[in-house]
Each structure stands twice: as C-alpha cells, then as structure tokens.
Amino acid sequence: MGLMYxxxxxxxxxxxxxTENxxxxWSIKIGRWSWNSRAKAxxxxxxxxxxxxxxxSRA
Structure with missing residues (x-):
C-alpha cells in the first residue's frame, strides 16, 4: 500500500x-451533524x- 495525498x-x-488528482x-458540518457530497450521507x-x-440509498 502506497502513500496517499x-x-x-x-x-x-x-x-x-x-486528493492527488x-x-x-465537499462537506458541510454544523455542530455534530455533517453531510458529504460524495457519499451523499x-x-x-x-x-x-x-x-x-x-x-x-438506504433512506
């Protein structure tokens, strides 16, 4: 396993x-709640x- 940037x-x-690419x-974090654009979670x-x-996908 190599190093990741x-x-x-x-x-x-x-x-x-x-990342290196x-x-x-992007993500948004407000207090303890957060949402990520890639995972859509x-x-x-x-x-x-x-x-x-x-x-x-499970909601």
Missing part, C-alpha cells in the same frame, strides 16, 4: 476535500468515538 480546506462550515468532494457524531450514519 489528502488535503482538507475549511471555510466556516464548508469543507473542501482534495485534484478536487474530490448524513452523519451525526455521538459521544466518544461513535457516530451514526444514514446513506441516502
């Missing part, structure tokens, strides 16, 4: 994700290391 730029609640996806951070995720 990943970079994140934050502009307030908007997060832009980049350029722009990858909602995620809620729970206490500790837990989180809850709902895929759009």
């Amino acid at each position: 990943r970079r994140r730029k934050k502009y307030g609640p908007i997060i832009l994700n980049f 350029g722009f990858s996806s 909602h995620r809620v951070d729970l206490p500790g290391r837990l989180s809850w995720k709902q895929d759009k």
Whole structure:
C-alpha cells in the first residue's frame, strides 16, 4: 500500500476535500451533524468515538 495525498480546506462550515488528482468532494458540518457530497450521507457524531450514519440509498 502506497502513500496517499489528502488535503482538507475549511471555510466556516464548508469543507473542501482534495486528493492527488485534484478536487474530490465537499462537506458541510454544523455542530455534530455533517453531510458529504460524495457519499451523499448524513452523519451525526455521538459521544466518544461513535457516530451514526444514514446513506441516502438506504433512506
């Protein structure tokens, strides 16, 4: 397994994700809730290391 280049730029609640090939996806995070454009999934951070995720395809 080789090394992967990943970079994140934050502009307030908007997060832009980049890989070695350029722009990858964008996310929005407000408090404990977040949504990612690539996965099209909602995620809620729970206490500790837990989180809850709902895929759009299963909704």
